[in-house]
Amino acid sequence: MTYLHTWLTRQVRISIMLSLFAIFFIVSPTVLMYTAGYRFDWATKQLKQTGVISIDILPKDAQIYLNNVLLEESLPIRLPNLAPGTYTVRFSASGYQDWQKEITVESKKTSYLKDITLFKQTTPTKISENDFSNIYFSHNAEYAVTTLNPKNKNEYNYQLNLLNLKNNNNQELLNIESNTQPTISWSTESNLVLIYTFLKNKYNLKIVNPDYANETQNYEFNEPIENWQWSNNSALYIYSNDGIIILNNNTSQEIYNNTSSLWFIDSEEKLWTINNNVLRKNNLAEINLGNNLEIKKIININKDQVLLQLNNEFLAIELNNKELKHNVPAQNIYFNTGTNEWLVYSPWELWSVYQNGTTALLTRTSESMGEILPLDNFGLLLIHSNNKLLGFNPGYYLTHELLKDAEIKELGVNLNLDLRKIFFSGKFADQSGLFSLEY
Numbered sequence: 001m002t003y004l005h006t007w008l009t010r011q012v013r014i015s016i017m018l019s020l021f022a023i024f025f026i027v028s029p030t031v032l033m034y035t036a037g038y039r040f041d042w043a044t045k046q047l048k049q050t051g052v053i054s055i056d057i058l059p060k061d062a063q064i065y066l067n068n069v070l071l072e073e074s075l076p077i078r079l080p081n082l083a084p085g086t087y088t089v090r091f092s093a094s095g096y097q098d099w100q101k102e103i104t105v106e107s108k109k110t111s112y113l114k115d116i117t118l119f120k121q122t123t124p125t126k127i128s129e130n131d132f133s134n135i136y137f138s139h140n141a142e143y144a145v146t147t148l149n150p151k152n153k154n155e156y157n158y159q160l161n162l163l164n165l166k167n168n169n170n171q172e173l174l175n176i177e178s179n180t181q182p183t184i185s186w187s188t189e190s191n192l193v194l195i196y197t198f199l200k201n202k203y204n205l206k207i208v209n210p211d212y213a214n215e216t217q218n219y220e221f222n223e224p225i226e227n228w229q230w231s232n233n234s235a236l237y238i239y240s241n242d243g244i245i246i247l248n249n250n251t252s253q254e255i256y257n258n259t260s261s262l263w264f265i266d267s268e269e270k271l272w273t274i275n276n277n278v279l280r281k282n283n284l285a286e287i288n289l290g291n292n293l294e295i296k297k298i299i300n301i302n303k304d305q306v307l308l309q310l311n312n313e314f315l316a317i318e319l320n321n322k323e324l325k326h327n328v329p330a331q332n333i334y335f336n337t338g339t340n341e342w343l344v345y346s347p348w349e350l351w352s353v354y355q356n357g358t359t360a361l362l363t364r365t366s367e368s369m370g371e372i373l374p375l376d377n378f379g380l381l382l383i384h385s386n387n388k389l390l391g392f393n394p395g396y397y398l399t400h401e402l403l404k405d406a407e408i409k410e411l412g413v414n415l416n417l418d419l420r421k422i423f424f425s426g427k428f429a430d431q432s433g434l435f436s437l438e439y
Contacts, residue, residue, distance in 0.1 A: 034109040052106035053079040053087065058117040062093040093118055097400050115378035117420075119391055119400050120438050124424075127168050128434035132161070135425045135434065136184045137412025138191050139337070141165055143210040144412065144423070145173065145184055145193055156199065158182055162210055164421060165414065165436075172208070173213060188335055194236065196225060207236060207247065217250050226261055227297075237265055244271070264298035272301050279306065289320055299333060300342070305357035307342060309333070314344050318357035326359040338377030338415070345372050350383075352394075362394040375412045375420075375439065382422065384408055389422065391439065402439055403428075 004045035054066060054074035064071045065154040067088050069075060082105045091099040096118035103111050105316070132146035148159040160182070176182060177397035178197035185194045195206040203224050206271040207217040223241040230236055235248040244263060249322040255261075272281050272294055279287040287306070299307040299314070306317040310330060318324040330346040347368040352360045375391060382402075383390040389403040407427040414421045422437040 028414040041105065049107045050081045051084055051107055052110040053077075053082060053089070053103060053105060055089070055113045056109050057091055057099075057113065059093050059096070059315050062091045062096070062118060065090040065092065089113060091116070091118060096120055099398070099400075101396055101398060111368045114394075115376075117376065117380075117391075117417075119402060120420075122438045124403065124406070124428050124435040124437045126428075126431055126433050127423075127436050128163070128170070130425075130434075132425075134184075135163075135410050136186065136193070137165075137423060138193065138210070138408065139188045139419070140191070140416075141412030141414040141423050143191060143193075145181060145195075147184070149181070158197075159374070160195065162208075162213055163434075164210070165421075166419070171213070173208065174216070178204075185228075188337065189230055189232055189233070190234050192230070192234055192236075194228070198224075203240075205238070205247070216377070217247070219247055219250075219252055231265070232267060239263060251322065262295060262298055264301050266301050272298065274298065277351060287317065300335075302355060305353075305355060307353060307357075314342075314353065316353050316357045316359055320356075326353075326357065328353065328359055332372070334372060336374045336379075338374055339379050343372055343374075343381070345369060350381075350394075363392065363397075370408075374412060374415065375413060376415055382411070382413055384411060389424075389437070403437060406435075 002097060046426065052060055054076070060075050062075065064075070064077060066079065078191070084105055084107045087103050087105060087139065089101055089103050099116065099118055103113065105111055131148070132151040134147045136145045138144065142165055144163045144165060146161045146163060150157050150342045156177045156179055158176045158178055159172070160174040161170055163170050174195065175198050176195070176197055180198050183196040186192070191210055193208050193210070195208065197204045203221040205219045205221070205225060209215065221240055225238045228236055228238045235246055238245050238247060239259070239261060242258055243254045244259055245252050245254045256271055260273040260275050261408055264272045266272060270282055272279065274280070274289070277289045277291060277293055278285055279289060293315070294311050295308055296311065297309040301307070304319050306319060308315045312329065314328045314330055314333065316326040316328065328344045330344045330349065330351060332345050334343045336343055340355055344351045344353055349364050350362045350369065350372060352362055354360070366384045372384070373382045374380065375382050379389045379393070379395055381392045381394065383392050385402060387406055388401060389406070389408070391400040391402050402422070406424070408424045409426045412423040414423070420439055422439055423434065424437070425434050426432070
C-alpha cells in the first residue's frame, strides 16, 4: 500500500517503534532500580544501593539542614534513598549552639543521629556567696556539703552546711570539732555522704542522708580508718586495724579480720585481696600480677574485669583471658553510671575502661585537662580545661565551648533533663562564689 504526501514511511515507522522499544527497555529498568533504592555513583562508575539518615534530637523544634538545605520535615526525621557519600548535617535552634557534622552514608545502611541535645547559649548565674572554705558535690549534684574552716589555728570547730541545689536551700548540717580537716566523701550510688573526723584520740565517722539530714548515723573507733568502699545497698565497708567492718543503720560488724589493706568486696559480697602481688578471691589464688607492680588500690572487680590503680597508671585485666592486660597511663578516674564505664584520664589523654576490661582512647589534647564529668547518660562529657568548660561528645568527636574566662575550683553536674545544670565554685566576671550554668 502506498501513502501519498506523508513522511511516515515504513522505514520511519519501524525506526520509531525500535526507538520506543529501546526507551522502554532502558528507562523501565532505570526507574525500577531507582525506586528500589539504587543510584549510579559517577565517581566509581558503579551502581550502588542507597542509604538512610535517621535523626532524632532535642529540642524538637530544631531546624535540620542537609548540605545547607533546610528540611521541612518535623523531628524525628528519616531520610531514605540517599546516594552513598558524605553529607553535611547541621542542627540549629534559637538560644542554642549549632551542631554540625559530616555524616557518611553507606549502601544499605542507616546512619543514626540520636541521643543529642543541643547546648544552650547561656551565662553563669551566681547562686551563693563565697561563704565557705570547701564544697563537695554529690554524684548527681542534687546536693553539696560546704565547710567553713576555723578562723584561728588554735580552734578546732568546723561548720558544715547542706546545700540543696534543686531549690538553693542552705541549712546547717553539723558543727564538728576535729583536730584535722574533716574528710568528706559522697557515695557514687546514692545520696549518702560520709564525714570522717579525728578528736581526742577518737576517730569519728558520720553518714548522712540529705533527704533525712536529722537522722545521722554515728560511729566511733579507737583506730584510724584507712580506706572504705560504698556498697550497692547503701551500706559502707571500712578498713581499720587490719579488718573489714560493715556499717549500716548505726550498727557495725567486723566481717573479715587479718586482711590485706588492698581489698575489694564484689557485688556478690565476695572478698578479693592482694597479697605479695597475688590477687585472691576468698583466699584462693586467682591471678599472679608479677613482682614489678606497685599497686595502690583495687578500683573495681566484676565477673569480667579487674581494675587496679598503680603509681601513674591504671591496669585493666580481662578475667575471661587473664593474659589480656591493658595499661592506661593516667592518674584520675571517675565512674560514669550512665554508660557503665570508667573514665580514666591524665592532663593530656582521656580513656574509657569498659566493664569487660577492654579500653579505648577517647581523645588526646594539647590543652591540659582538669576534671571530667558526664553531662548525660549517653556519653556526653564535661571537660574542665584551663579557664574553660568544654562539652565533648566522644561518639561524634565534637567539642563545644560552654564557658570561658572562669576560675573554677570545684565542679558538679545535674544530668536531670528538666534541670541540666553545671555547678561550680570559683570566680567569674569579677565575682566569687557558687555559680550555676544551664547547658
